[in-house]
Amino acid sequence: MYSMKIDEKKKVFSIVVSGFITEDEAAAYATDYKKHAESIHCPSYTLLLDGSGIKASKQDMLDGLKALIQSYVDDQYKEILFVQVESPTARSQMRRIDVLMNNVRIIEPTEIP
Structure with a gap:
């Protein structure tokens, strides 16, 4: 399950998965x-990805x-924030995605803007 929301006032594109x-x-x-x-x-927006509740993928x-x-990354957001994943298995999978580690700032749920 996922949801997407654009806050034009705050310039934040939020995605929850x-x-x-x-x-x-x-x-x-x-x-x-892509549509959103x-x-x-x-480049004027922060992308906030909240996948904290995601389960491990195949x-x-x-x-x-x-x-x-x-x-x-290619869409060149001003900043990409990724909320830390709760599931230890899913967290391990995310660590193996090098593009994530090099271009995204991982934050705790308490740091969500």
Whole structure:
């Protein structure tokens, strides 16, 4: 499950993802993300990704996740904030995505702006 919201006043594009994501949900997410991102000037916005409630993904979905995170970087947001994942297994998976570690600031849930 996921939700996306753009706060034009604060210049924050917030995405909340939780639970276990299926391949169909991942495809719908990617389409929705592109639609939302195209409606704003990304370099003026902070992207806030709250995946704290996400469950571990199937191993074959990690390449798709890496590509999606790379698209966030390519869209050149002013800043990308990623809320720390609660699940130890999902957290371990996220650590293996090098593009995430190099381009995103990981924050605790208490630090959400």
